Amino acid sequence: MTKRIGFLGPRATFTHLAVQSFFGNEVEEVSYSTIPQCIDAVAEGKIDFAVVPTENALEGSVNLTFDYLIHEQPLYIVGEIVAPIEQHFMVHPSRKNDWEKITRVYSHPHAIAQCHKFLHQNFKGIPYDTATSTGAAARHVSQHPDEAVAAIANELAAKEYGLEIVKENIHDYHYNHTRFAILHPSRKLEYTSPHLTPEKEKTTLMITLPADDQSGALHQVLSAFTWRKLNLSKIESRPMKTGLGNYFFIIDIDMQLDDVLIPGAKAELEALGCSVKLLGSYEAYSIKKNIGNGV
Numbered sequence: 001m002t003k004r005i006g007f008l009g010p011r012a013t014f015t016h017l018a019v020q021s022f023f024g025n026e027v028e029e030v031s032y033s034t035i036p037q038c039i040d041a042v043a044e045g046k047i048d049f050a051v052v053p054t055e056n057a058l059e060g061s062v063n064l065t066f067d068y069l070i071h072e073q074p075l076y077i078v079g080e081i082v083a084p085i086e087q088h089f090m091v092h093p094s095r096k097n098d099w100e101k102i103t104r105v106y107s108h109p110h111a112i113a114q115c116h117k118f119l120h121q122n123f124k125g126i127p128y129d130t131a132t133s134t135g136a137a138a139r140h141v142s143q144h145p146d147e148a149v150a151a152i153a154n155e156l157a158a159k160e161y162g163l164e165i166v167k168e169n170i171h172d173y174h175y176n177h178t179r180f181a182i183l184h185p186s187r188k189l190e191y192t193s194p195h196l197t198p199e200k201e202k203t204t205l206m207i208t209l210p211a212d213d214q215s216g217a218l219h220q221v222l223s224a225f226t227w228r229k230l231n232l233s234k235i236e237s238r239p240m241k242t243g244l245g246n247y248f249f250i251i252d253i254d255m256q257l258d259d260v261l262i263p264g265a266k267a268e269l270e271a272l273g274c275s276v277k278l279l280g281s282y283e284a285y286s287i288k289k290n291i292g293n294g295v
């Protein structure tokens, strides 16, 4: 049966392009206008997998994704896609000759943040308005030809919504990549990408330190991984939303969940009073060519 894949839409967002690169044409694409709507849909069984952004190399984590997964809708990460990101500045075709006179810029907050230097140098003082995605920003600009507005989005969004790219590659740093998570209520991704081959294996854990704030607790957590030679590729703290100073940690380990080392580290941490939750053990894929200019 054709798989239904939900993503942060509308069409031609970077998330949509990650879906097309990973799943190809043999799936049904279902677009959602927010990350929580997309996550709810897979939790409720309306779609088979949800694909949402989790982290950008220039801007850091997409907090909404982790917060919603941790606090509202527990699901597993069953796969990861890393994609290069190129941001372009686009306007309605009727404004292509006086695009420097635009008075407002729309985009996803991450995309705006990735292009701060460009915006500061070229459009100092004008408002930057956030949209739910780069695709939504491009669609807004195409639907409001009477407004002097521009969008920051990818090349496919310019094609999809009939906009003119007037400045290419406006992201501030050359290395601009975003990580996307494939989410599902059960632990395994029963799907093989027709286009991509896995690059590495990863396990993501959520760790909460003991309530009685012991000195050196984080050091003890890290040493449970170190002496087992478990390589951590990410450690990040997020507020538990239960009080100031209460944080949990999200840790990425560079290997699949095994029978010995990761369960051993988990048992050691639990003996120290930590709580340890598996967020997923999965294969990580990487898209080599720039997405956003057709896949």
Ligand SMILES: O=C(O)C(=O)C[C@]1(C(=O)O)C=C[C@@H](O)C=C1
Residues within 6 Å of the ligand: 008, 012, 013, 014, 015, 016, 053, 055, 056, 062, 085, 108, 110, 111, 132, 133, 134, 135, 177, 178
């Ligand atoms: O707005 C989009 O196109 C998205 O897919 C979201 C998103 C993000 O959340 O970071 C994804 C990739 C880019 O970094 C910019 C925006």
